[in-house]
Structure formats: C-alpha cells, structure tokens
Amino acid sequence: MHLTETFEHDAREISHSRQFVSSALERSGVQATDDVLLVTSEMVTNAVLHGAGQIEVHIDIDAGCVHLEVYDEGGSPPAPRPMPEATARGGRGLPLIGRLSSAWGARLDRGRTLVWADLSAPTLGGSSSLSS
Secondary structure, eight states: EEEEEEEEETTHHHHHHHHHHHHHHHHTTTTHHHHHHHHHHHHHHHHHOOOOEEEEEEEEEEEEEEEEEEESSSSSOOOOOOOTTTOSSSHHHHHHHHHSSSSSEEEEEETTTEEEEEEOOOOSSSSSOOOO
16 A cells, blocks of 8 residues: 655644554554654654655555655755764654664655655554564
C-alpha cells in the first residue's frame, strides 16, 4: 500500500504527520510502533526546521516493512553527522533516524529535498519490539 499526504510548512503539522502514518499502518494491519512514529517526527521536524514549502509524507507498507519518504522544497539534502555532544541543543535527528531504521538516506529529487527511511514493523498482534 502506498499513501501520500501533504502538510503545511508549520511545526503544528508534525503531530498530524504522525497521525497520518499511524492511521495508514493500522489500516494495513501493521503496528504503529514508537520507532516508526519517532522517525516520522524527526523527518518532518527536519523539513520544518531546515526546509521550505509544503511537506509531503509518503509511506509504503509491505508485509511489515515500512518505507517512509519526506519531501520538502529546501533544495539541499542534509549531510549525515555523528551524534552531537550531550550538551548540544540539537543535531540528534539524523543520527537517531540512522539508529532506528534498517536503511536511510537523503538526496535531491527533482530539486526537492528527500529524506527516506526503511523500518520493520510487526503486524498487529505480533511482536512489538523493533529496537536493538
């Protein structure tokens, strides 16, 4: 199943994007785990803080595998960085996405910034542990 939703470039939309992903997963019989929802929040937060224009969230769900994509009009992909010092005020989003997903990346796609992540998610009624 592939679903897409467009959100305004506004911090209030972060919770709406989580609700969209959660609803899409549950309709597909896949559990909306904390890991998937946290990665969604981090990706959309980065689009709000560092991007521009409307934000598109795409979700592909296939047999417990979740592929998330977040697009914005920022025009440049984020550069992967190591986890910052404990006293830093930010910079943990991308390293966190990397730790929670089986694969992730960022690139330009037709002039838009695209950040994507692949995660596993159990079917409803199955195991709920994704973290290692």
